[in-house]
Amino acid sequence: MTISDKTAEAATSRSTAPNGSAAGARASRRRIGFGFNKFSGLYLWAIVIVFFAIRLPQTFGTTQNFKIMAGDQAITAMVALALILPVAAGVFDLSVAANVGFCVCVVTRLQMHGMSAPIAILMTLFAGALVGVVNGFVVVRLEVDSFIATLGMSSILAAGAYWITGGQQLVGGVSQKFLNLGQNTLWGISYPFYYMLVLSLVLYIIVEHTPVGRYLFAVGGNMQAARLTGLRVDRVRAGALICSSALAGLVGVILAASLGSASQDVGPPYLLAAFSAVFLGTTQIRPGRANVVGTLIAVYLLATGVKGLQLSGAPVWVNGLFNGVALIFAVALAARGARRQRASNAAA
Amino acid sequence: MQKSMKLTCVGVALATALTACGGTATAGKSSAKADPAKLADAKTLVASSLKNPDSIGITNPLSKTPTAGKTIIVVGTPSPVAELKDIAFADAIKKFGWTSKRLVVGAGPEDEAKTISQAVALKPDAILFSGAAPSTLAKPLAEAKAAGIPVLAETVTEAKSGPIFDASIDGPVFEQYAGKLMADYVAVKSGPNTNVAVVNLPVFNVLTIYTKAFTKELSSVCPSCKVTKLDQQLSDVGTNTPSSVVSALQRDPSIKWVIYSVGDLSTGVDTAVKAAGIKVSVGGGGANAANLAALKAGTEQAWTGLSTPILGYRDADMMARYFNGDPLTPGGDALLLPTQIMTPATIGGVALTSAGNYLGDAGYEQQFEKLWGLS
The missing domain is CATH 3.40.50.2300 (Response regulator)
Structure with a gap:
């Protein structure tokens, strides 16, 4: 069973339960569809926004606050976006966050050694992609489960980041032009937000409107069936891992420019937030499959809730609690919507 | 629809409850x-x-230059500050003719204790660890005590006990x-x-x-x-x-x-x-x-600032006092480390390391060497 299968099953479990006639009777009474199976996150997001805007009109319900939220989540959103391709192809990339941290260290260290920013960026992107090549080789050729392979790679990258930094924080030696890439703002929102928008658009087109996207979901949905139809399954899976790693390299460059310093532990904390967003995203817009819009909704839904709680003065542990509650809540709504849809279809 | 509305209401109620928890x-x-x-x-x-600061803060010289040949295991916390301190410590004890080995602690909750146990198994002359609460290390410290290995604890908030002969440096x-x-x-x-x-x-x-x-x-x-x-x-x-x-x-x-x-x-x-x-x-x-x-x-x-080079040297100084049998009270402001308030107006004149970290007193090595009878 693939990741997509599991997610779809989570969203639609119990949908084939007996009692179809009763469900059909209920369905016939309901004529208005609210799309909870696809848009529960959007509803929840709207509720959260309205709730906090009423409760905190001076701080939460301001244009400035929405600009801050937009910029704050750009890195997390891009890490989550990087995960979409491998998740769609039915493989995990647990090394993506460690790769981000590794690339932060690489791009900073290279510039500290006197390399120009453009060359350092190119070499870092290459290094990031190289990690994906190794991941792909281990998963496809050595047939190691992607969960294990990328977990191991994550540990290797953490060691690499420690080696590059010597365990120290790397400061200075980076040009102001490089820092501007991550720290300047446009219309009051930091640059990384716009990089995230561009990345989202590109990924959206690839995933939803090109054969590559269809291949990814075909492989992720049923690898054997995809192979029987003539798809080069191994190439698709390896390619997805290489792309996610290359994107991690890009995010690492942007994060380095944003922070202005590097240390070996900056990447890994993004892993859980990114995976949460992708899995929550699979319950939105295109239920049962990883998708760009759903992932962005998930990132900003969680961020909006956390921001509201922070502005309310909630203690720090409430952030994690909110993320967990929101994830379960949105998935529960989506699962309920999917069950009702199936019941309605069965009745028809 | 009614159930969905109930779910939504539950969500809003939860959010309300969460915000009500709040308040830093x-x-x-x-x-x-x-x-x-x-x-x-x-x-x-x-x-x-x-x-x-114009002094390392301690004043009492050692009774004699330490005898060469000791081996110290450093249980190293994987943080930038701890590593800088451990590098300085290794540099300082070289002056006594001692050697050190650094065992880096992992990220797991049991790793500090495991690493100290590993250090005990290597049968060094002494062990140095920092940061961890000694009360959480009862088992490996008991092993060290049974093996007759003295332990120096630094940057801890608890008093010395068991094999720990000092826990005052960089303390509360x-x-x-x-x-x-x-x-x-x-x-x-x-x-x-x-x-x-x-x-x-x-x-x-x-x-x-x-x-x-x-x-x-x-x-x-x-x-x-x-x-x-x-x-x-x-x-x-x-x-x-x-x-x-x-x-x-x-x-x-x-x-x-x-x-x-x-x-x-x-x-x-x-x-x-x-x-x-x-x-x-x-x-x-x-x-x-x-x-x-x-x-x-x-x-x-x-x-x-916290001067990690001086902190490492203070650890070496305390080890030397222990093995010399000297009083473990080095005089001066023994419970403090040299520090200062740095501002944009003063930072230009502050002594920093080559990596840009706080040093405090650039003449610290000479001052320690004088206390140790090496100059």
Whole structure:
């Protein structure tokens, strides 16, 4: 069973339960569809926004606050976006966050050694992609489960980041032009937000409107069936891992420019937030499959809730609690919507 | 539809409940007037602390140069500060003709104890560890005691016990002093009714001591000042902490200072605060190289430093006293390490390491060598 299968099953479990006639009777009474199976996150997001805007009109319900939220989540959103391709192809990339941290260290260290920013960026992107090549080789050729392979790679990258930094924080030696890439703002929102928008658009087109996207979901949905139809399954899976790693390299460059310093532990904390967003995203817009819009909704839904709680003065542990509650809540709504849809279809 | 509505209501109720949980603790007193005597003391301390330290802080020489041939295992915490300190320690004991081996502790909760057990198995002449609470290391410390291996604990908040022959270096007294220094600086610099956000990592007891000392001193010197606590989790550093600090500043625009109990907590915050269009003064304890670079750039305002090279040498000094059989009281300000308040105006004259970290007293090696009978 693939990741997509599991997610779809989570969203639609119990949908084939007996009692179809009763469900059909209920369905016939309901004529208005609210799309909870696809848009529960959007509803929840709207509720959260309205709730906090009423409760905190001076701080939460301001244009400035929405600009801050937009910029704050750009890195997390891009890490989550990087995960979409491998998740769609039915493989995990647990090394993506460690790769981000590794690339932060690489791009900073290279510039500290006197390399120009453009060359350092190119070499870092290459290094990031190289990690994906190794991941792909281990998963496809050595047939190691992607969960294990990328977990191991994550540990290797953490060691690499420690080696590059010597365990120290790397400061200075980076040009102001490089820092501007991550720290300047446009219309009051930091640059990384716009990089995230561009990345989202590109990924959206690839995933939803090109054969590559269809291949990814075909492989992720049923690898054997995809192979029987003539798809080069191994190439698709390896390619997805290489792309996610290359994107991690890009995010690492942007994060380095944003922070202005590097240390070996900056990447890994993004892993859980990114995976949460992708899995929550699979319950939105295109239920049962990883998708760009759903992932962005998930990132900003969680961020909006956390921001509201922070502005309310909630203690720090409430952030994690909110993320967990929101994830379960949105998935529960989506699962309920999917069950009702199936019941309605069965009745028809 | 009714069930969906119920679910939605449950969600809103949960969100309401979560926000109701909230409220970071605040300290401070209304509009009480400051005690002029306390304020005068604070001004005096600040004025003297803006100068560079000119001594390593201890004065008693060793009774003899240590005998060569000892092997020390350093149980190394995988943090930048700890590694710098351990490098300095290794450098210092080389002067005695001793050797050291560093065993790096992993990230797991049991790893500190396992690493000390591993150190005991290597049968060294002594073990050095830092940061971890000795009370959580009962088993490996019992092993060390049974093996007759003395242990030096540094940067801990508990008293010595079992095989630990000293636990005073970089302990609570230094953190309390550093917290007091910064509180005095804020009170003197910003005057009454100053609102301060203090960002802390409560997982480290020693940092909480800093935070409490800061809060206590500020409320003493400036009763009208207010402190807002912003406790963070270790995984928040560099990820959620910037957003958390920005939210606190949005929530309370009267906050004029953000004080960090340790410099690493400030990672990524300056950029987030700048992007939010907020202006605030920044400072704290345990400045890292990025904080000192920010002082030079004028984007942060006041930090105290912890000199890791001197800390490493102090550990070596204490080891030497133990093996010499000398009193473990090195004289001077033994419970303190050299430190100072650094500002954009003074940072140019502060002694830093080649990597840009705080050094404090550039002549520290010569001073230690003199105490050790090596020069």
